[in-house]
Amino acid sequence: MGKEDVGITISKNDDFSEWYTQVVLKAKLADYAPIKGLIVLRPDGYSIWESLRNTFDKKFAKNGIRNGFLPILIPESLLGKEQKHFAGFNPEVFWVTHSGTNEVGDRLALRPTSETLAYTLYSKWIQSWRDLPLKINFWNTALRAEIKATKPFLRTSEFLWQEGHTVHITQKEAEEEVMKILDIYEKTVEEELAIPVITGKKSEKEKFVGAVYTTTMESIMPDGKALQMGTSHFLGQNFSKPFEVKFADKDNVEHFAWQTSWGVSWRLIGAMIMTHGDDRGLVLPPKVAPIQVVIVPIYRNDEGKDIVLSKVEEIRNELESKEIRVYVDNREGLSPGYKFNDWELKGIPLRIEIGPKDIEKQSIVVAKRYNLEKVSLSFTEIDKISIILDEIQIEMLRKAKEQAENNTLNISDYSEFKAKIEKGGFFNSPWCGKLECEERIKEETGAEIRVIPFGNENTNKKCVYCQKQSVSVPIFARGY
């Protein structure tokens, strides 16, 4: 690979899709597997997922949710037990038909989602009110055969995710759980990944197959397309009835339980790349960066080297004592310029440069990745690094919010809708609530209802399509 191929060779504005793929591959987050539709995560990509997992695990635990494990194989007969659910997933299921040279009896599905498997078990595990609430989360993968072109983190046939499944005595408690989870999702995405989201409900057409309703968080990407960032479903008794998830209450009367399910996937990593990246490559929010600060020592001779390296070690120790993740780039035979480009491509939030002149001036140069600004810090100000990292995290969210707002329009007129949809964006447009209008808009513009934001229900305007009275102002957008 020639040096000219190392960096990103296309501008984010010129070809967003190609830019995205280059960033994913060249920043070594992921790579294509030798099978269509599948990708592999390299350590720098997987560590972002590990960071998110740790944050979610802490928040889930505080909410009384524990983790479990489910196998990947689900018999066809079981998957078919809730019929709408089955019909929704059936076309994209991978089927196992043989083990060794033997045919398996009932075909085995690779899990597209685990409701049917989990609830078969829950119905065994739950006998009385004492066993409730039951709240279990599963970190695993789901498999859905994708026929469209593969896009790392966004469109793959196997993806990492978590799926939570809870069971409650009352409808009220289950519905509260749906909202608690959505809140955990929203806060985590905003605080850790610095991505603003809009929360609300999916329309009937777009809800999870089998749910009573689906709550969602959606984000607008810089190319004007919407990305579903996570969903939390109220299942009502739709699954507890066919799967017989029942409990005896204190009076020994049996009831069907109330259920929820919810999940986020590695799409969140895709959203992070798209939202923050630039023409030099990836830009990582400090909280999820595997390395937060990279130190590049600069020297020309052995004498200079010793002085520089001893100061570098001092700074490294000071930063590590504050639990900052530091890496010293000591690689020999590579120029400082090459190293700068390399770490910019990888999106490391802060780069410290330190050479003989800096030693003379008793200061270091600190380069911020997200806005490419450089500041000088004296040796006595090293403790400011952690504050700078916190500021970067906040600034990245602010910048992303601005970007999202610029991509959001209030549109009540359908000809304006059609004219502007090519450029993308979130359109706040009144809707009468009828499936027909929703479908027509989708057919004619490619835009769908991404979310009906909380607070945008019960509006009294005119449907952007049929001009009849609106029941809500959903966000319409073309999606990933």
Place this chain on the structure above:
Amino acid sequence: MGKEDVGITISKNDDFSEWYTQVVLKAKLADYAPIKGLIVLRPDGYSIWESLRNTFDKKFAKNGIRNGFLPILIPESLLGKEQKHFAGFNPEVFWVTHSGTNEVGDRLALRPTSETLAYTLYSKWIQSWRDLPLKINFWNTALRAEIKATKPFLRTSEFLWQEGHTVHITQKEAEEEVMKILDIYEKTVEEELAIPVITGKKSEKEKFVGAVYTTTMESIMPDGKALQMGTSHFLGQNFSKPFEVKFADKDNVEHFAWQTSWGVSWRLIGAMIMTHGDDRGLVLPPKVAPIQVVIVPIYRNDEGKDIVLSKVEEIRNELESKEIRVYVDNREGLSPGYKFNDWELKGIPLRIEIGPKDIEKQSIVVAKRYNLEKVSLSFTEIDKISIILDEIQIEMLRKAKEQAENNTLNISDYSEFKAKIEKGGFFNSPWCGKLECEERIKEETGAEIRVIPFGNENTNKKCVYCQKQSVSVPIFARGY
């Protein structure tokens, strides 16, 4: 379920296999999935796996190993690239033939292990000496169709494990890596799970298909059967050649790299259950117990309740401030006796009982699960709890070592070998090194070479089977 069914209804000595299954199910570690050969982990079981994963992750990270993600599907053509390897796994592979209603072209294997997939990628990722060593670990599951009866954690068609895959410039460095990993495995199993292991090499017959040699750690279970606890393989260039894992050295000359692979699975949890459990159920080593101390408040009226509960909260806070994992069993309508049995079944290391009489005496009763001993601690001695937990951890390993030693015999005479093998055990028996003797012994006794312990090579004795000069003293045993 009647109360009489709650506890373990069979003695560990009377029917070890049935006892084991009861403990797994009734302590709610795992359950059978609705498909033959597969199990599900409930939170109490999965948390032990999470604890092990966290410990291994820390040790791997210190050794420069990072985590990644590989998809579960491997095309048949790729799996067949190293032929011995393929022949070894082929009979137990699950095959995907369809996605939706479409036939897939090349059949897709559910990963039985990931060497072939990982090394296809490694050959892309590695160009020069700068890219080495490359050390990546994958926490995932492997699938191997089991035709024998399912046994949770020990014999299942899908199992949780980690598989590490490293690439090195020199043979020496790769062989050192094999040993470093085996050392991490050994220390973790002894220190966390309190299970003694014996380390050494597998015989040619028993090594990993495709490896140059396999190092292993083996344990003897209370029923006299051996359990393989983890393996670390030196792959030499057996995979780097067919998969073209090559690097250019500093002089720009290309070389095939040297490789290792290694793994432990949830079998470790099975070993823990078998080694420490007793007729009352599970016995958890404190380090991996999801709850280390359970507090059972005892009271008869509301007045007593307030006094007891306020003391309980005080103790809980003191223990939690020392990062001890505490649970207060406040469940109403259940007797203290019922609760004691319940927590004993679940193997919680320490139980604190506290009632009005204890308040009067200013002391608590502390019951140790592993030896059922009770001690009294005054309110001023609560800080001793963490010392007691440490002692239990050490004592459990000591007791397990004693158990293992009692199950280990030096046997040089083949008629003694045959007479005693029915009772099981580790037999230190000299061996001439010939496959024929190894196979005959297996056929005639069911015992196989589990491990040739380090230090037991180059012996000058007589083969237990053919009486010719021995080359080593392996451990023979019947295995799981």
